[in-house]
Amino acid sequence: MSHHHRRSSARTASVAASVAASIAVALAGAFAPAAAAQAPVRPDGEGFVEVVVPTTPQGVTLRLTSDQPANVATTRAVSLAQGRNRLRFDWSRERIDEGSLRFEVAPANGTANVVQREKIHRRGAMTYFDVEAASDGPATLTTRYLLAGIGWRVAYTGLLDAAGATLSLVGTVEVSNRSGQELVDARVVFDGGEIAALSLAQGERREVELFRIDGIPLQRRYRSDPARHGGTPAIEIELANRAGTPLARPFLPAGRIRLLAPQEDGRPGLLGEDVLPATPLNSTAKLYVGHARDLVVERQVLHQGNENEQRDRWNKVVAYDHRTKLAWKLRNGGDTPATLLLVERPGVPFEVVGASHAASKTALDTVEVEVVLPPGGMLDASLEWLRRNLW
Amino acid sequence: MLRSIRLGGALALLAAAAAWPARATPLARALPQGAPAASPAIPRLLVYGGDLTIVEQIAPVGLAAGRNSVRLDFVRGNADVASLEVVPLDRPGEVKVAALFRRDDLGNTTFVELDAAKSGPERLRLRYAARGLAAGVAYSAAFDAASGTLDLLQDLEISNGSGESFAQADVRAVFGVVRTVPSTAVLHGRAPDPDPNAPPGLPTPPLVQDLAEHTVVPFGPPLALPDGVTVRRRALEKRALPTTLEWRWDAGAWGGRVWRVAKVANGPGSALGAITLQPGSLFLVEREAGATERFVRSGGLGPLVPGQELELDLGPTPELSVERTVVDLQRGDLVFGDYNKALVSYSETETVKLVLDNRAAAPRALTVIERVATPSFELAASSAPATRKDQVTLEWKVEVAAASKLELTYTVKKTNLHP
Numbered sequence: 001m002s003h004h005h006r007r008s009s010a011r012t013a014s015v016a017a018s019v020a021a022s023i024a025v026a027l028a029g030a031f032a033p034a035a036a037a038q039a040p041v042r043p044d045g046e047g048f049v050e051v052v053v054p055t056t057p058q059g060v061t062l063r064l065t066s067d068q069p070a071n072v073a074t075t076r077a078v079s080l081a082q083g084r085n086r087l088r089f090d091w092s093r094e095r096i097d098e099g100s101l102r103f104e105v106a107p108a109n110g111t112a113n114v115v116q117r118e119k120i121h122r123r124g125a126m127t128y129f130d131v132e133a134a135s136d137g138p139a140t141l142t143t144r145y146l147l148a149g150i151g152w153r154v155a156y157t158g159l160l161d162a163a164g165a166t167l168s169l170v171g172t173v174e175v176s177n178r179s180g181q182e183l184v185d186a187r188v189v190f191d192g193g194e195i196a197a198l199s200l201a202q203g204e205r206r207e208v209e210l211f212r213i214d215g216i217p218l219q220r221r222y223r224s225d226p227a228r229h230g231g232t233p234a235i236e237i238e239l240a241n242r243a244g245t246p247l248a249r250p251f252l253p254a255g256r257i258r259l260l261a262p263q264e265d266g267r268p269g270l271l272g273e274d275v276l277p278a279t280p281l282n283s284t285a286k287l288y289v290g291h292a293r294d295l296v297v298e299r300q301v302l303h304q305g306n307e308n309e310q311r312d313r314w315n316k317v318v319a320y321d322h323r324t325k326l327a328w329k330l331r332n333g334g335d336t337p338a339t340l341l342l343v344e345r346p347g348v349p350f351e352v353v354g355a356s357h358a359a360s361k362t363a364l365d366t367v368e369v370e371v372v373l374p375p376g377g378m379l380d381a382s383l384e385w386l387r388r389n390l391w
Numbered sequence: 392m393l394r395s396i397r398l399g400g401a402l403a404l405l406a407a408a409a410a411w412p413a414r415a416t417p418l419a420r421a422l423p424q425g426a427p428a429a430s431p432a433i434p435r436l437l438v439y440g441g442d443l444t445i446v447e448q449i450a451p452v453g454l455a456a457g458r459n460s461v462r463l464d465f466v467r468g469n470a471d472v473a474s475l476e477v478v479p480l481d482r483p484g485e486v487k488v489a490a491l492f493r494r495d496d497l498g499n500t501t502f503v504e505l506d507a508a509k510s511g512p513e514r515l516r517l518r519y520a521a522r523g524l525a526a527g528v529a530y531s532a533a534f535d536a537a538s539g540t541l542d543l544l545q546d547l548e549i550s551n552g553s554g555e556s557f558a559q560a561d562v563r564a565v566f567g568v569v570r571t572v573p574s575t576a577v578l579h580g581r582a583p584d585p586d587p588n589a590p591p592g593l594p595t596p597p598l599v600q601d602l603a604e605h606t607v608v609p610f611g612p613p614l615a616l617p618d619g620v621t622v623r624r625r626a627l628e629k630r631a632l633p634t635t636l637e638w639r640w641d642a643g644a645w646g647g648r649v650w651r652v653a654k655v656a657n658g659p660g661s662a663l664g665a666i667t668l669q670p671g672s673l674f675l676v677e678r679e680a681g682a683t684e685r686f687v688r689s690g691g692l693g694p695l696v697p698g699q700e701l702e703l704d705l706g707p708t709p710e711l712s713v714e715r716t717v718v719d720l721q722r723g724d725l726v727f728g729d730y731n732k733a734l735v736s737y738s739e740t741e742t743v744k745l746v747l748d749n750r751a752a753a754p755r756a757l758t759v760i761e762r763v764a765t766p767s768f769e770l771a772a773s774s775a776p777a778t779r780k781d782q783v784t785l786e787w788k789v790e791v792a793a794a795s796k797l798e799l800t801y802t803v804k805k806t807n808l809h810p
Contacts, residue, residue, distance in 0.1 A: 061683055063686065073683070099672065100686075121620065188779060191709075280707070282750040283712070310727065311732065313730070318727070318732070349719075349739075363716055363717065364717040364718070366718055389737065
């Protein structure tokens with residue numbers, strides 16, 4: 001009984017000492033700079049040196065992509081003792097993907113290798129890395145992992161010049177942090193840009209300007225597509241991201257673009273908004289920003305009827321051809337020439353059999369007639385197609 | 392004479408380091424059958440898939456001449472005592488296992504009845520199956536675009552949820568498919584009731600093709616494996632593997648974007664060295680110019696056998712794009728029935744235009760894969776030579792010059808279509 005009592009007392013004393021040591025370490029941690037390298041602590045009897053890793057890393061790099069969690073690389077400075085070191089990381093607050101966790105150690109002197117990594121399930125999100133160091137000294141730890149909760153979006157604002165021929169474009173990026181991790185001077189890299197140092201606490205968002213480019217040439221045309229845009233012609237603006245032009249960005253991420261144009265008083269008014277698709281270098285993006293009120297399109301169906309009907313034994317039509325004739329009356333109320341695309345979708349299959357202007361089959365069920373309208377002028381156009389072997 | 396051994400409890404076993412093979416070895420070589428060889432001084436765990444672990448321990452006992460009874464207590468853990476196998480190691484001719492005896496009121500406790508010709512010490516090899524341990528491999532690969540090389544790392548992870556703690560253990564993971572039969576399967580009087588709806592005849596066991604293809608990946612030096620702990624160690628590290636890149640496009644893959652494929656040779660004399668890769672999870676990144684790593688994808692890797700090329704999809708690239716347009720479709724060859732004049736069959740002629748846009752500063756060899764909706768078709772025209780890979784798949788291999796576009800047009804005639 002007394003023997004048992006002595007063992008129990010010894011255990012109690014050991015626990016008390018351990019708790020006291022923990023409190024001391026916690027207090028020391030609270031008053032010491034979080035990012036400072038900590039001296040190794042040698043616990044008794046475990047055969048390794050436990051190194052308390054600084055909570056706040058010295059360097060953080062986030063690589064963001066459009067459809068994946070942030071790929072994070074953090075670096076920390078620690079002091080390693082010769083022999084087995086156990087490095088403890090606590091990721092209980094961060095939304096990390098533990099399966100993606102990778103770890104590298106680079107000692108200032110000698111060599112060190114990661115022997116194993118251990119997770120003790122009852123201790124929650126604590127992960128332990130065992131490092132075998134050849135000698136005492138400082139080392140840089142790099143941990144890499146996927147972190148959920150970092151959001152980013154790109155937005156563009158474009159201002160057209162008075163003639164509507166060129167564009168001044170401003171690109172911004174907004175980064176939001178709901179990852180549980182506090183970002184301090186983090187380098188943020190994403191497709192098409194980079195922020196050198198970003199500080200963002202949990203629950204914060206920050207918008208940063210990426211670029212501002214003037215004099216970007218653009219093409220403006222109009223599309224009359226009743227099936228997609230209704231009765232009035234839509235404004236289509238084509239933007240080229242091309243080498244050798246002012247806008248020569250390696251990559252323009254997809255994002256909302258707001259186009260402004262000067263009004264009669266010279267102040268910018270809203271022309272319209274669209275989503276700029278992801279646009280790599282040497283490619284173009286088409287934007288649909290609204291409708292033109294100074295172009296009038298009157299569409300008339302002149303003829304629609306069946307031909308060449310095939311009938312079965314009971315005089316029921318089993319196959320036929322179908323012919324359609326359209327005519328347009330077009331007016332341009334503006335004071336500049338306008339290129340207008342008349343878009344029709346006859347269905348599948350079809351063939352163009354006649355047109356007053358250049359007509360091209362741009363897709364399986366789509367035909368486009370291109371008409372250039374003079375300033376303040378009127379024009380007639382027509383189109384005829386035939387659909388064979390329908391049933 | 393009764394001896395008592397506690398398994399999974401306070402059984403004192405000495406730890407010792409051993410020489411470890413560097414790589415996976417076939418099971419037949421790793422586990423020689425027949426007479427016991429060098430006996431491990433610490434428990435050896437062979438962790439299989441499907442929640443099966445074979446635990447092997449050596450227990451020293453002192454035997455008297457005549458009948459001895461050794462009591463084995465499985466005090467913790469998910470041990471399958473019905474699978475217990477006891478082999479005397481030191482004097483196989485003199486010491487024989489007479490019986491394994493169990494009692495309902497003592498649970499998992501097993502009494503090993505041994506007949507010894509002479510008294511003396513003896514070591515017993517105990518082998519039994521246990522549940523709750525799991526092993527798996529995880530790969531992380533980093534493709535370096537600048538050097539065109541691949542770093543491939545394989546980690547082996549062992550997780551102990553068996554309820555039994557091992558102060559020291561020699562752990563090996565066995566990959567392959569192993570068929571097991573429940574210990575009660577042929578126990579008369581305890582077999583499950585026959586299924587009244589079963590088909591007539593004897594049930595056919597599932598066919599498994601790779602029974603002889605197990606591989607063992609050692610976990611390295613012995614480790615402490617308490618219950619509720621997961622340990623991960625590096626099992627393979629291959630740096631700067633030379634790769635060849637290919638570009639592919641298929642409208643039905645990667646959202647219709649061009650993707651890259653890295654290929655690494657795995658033959659004798661190659662940098663990978665004709666190795667076997669066990670199936671496992673994959674974490675793939677790409678190293679970029681600005682010293683950053685871009686996460687490409689997760690997924691799976693393997694199995695890979697020696698001689699088989701390692702092929703990794705590196706995900707879409709913005710430097711190439713393909714714009715696909717069906718530019719024409721016409722119907723013809725209408726066939727009407729003789730009797731009722733109804734439409735019986737027809738053909739369709741479809742023309743497709745693919746604009747291949749290479750924005751890179753170097754030429755790219757692009758593999759274009761197209762799938763036709765019907766197997767009854769013929770390629771009527773094509774602007775580049777095509778290969779029919781199977782009934783419905785056409786493939787082109789074209790080279791697109793640097794910073795230029797190439798138009799690929801083809802026409803297929805689909806025949807014998809029915810309205």
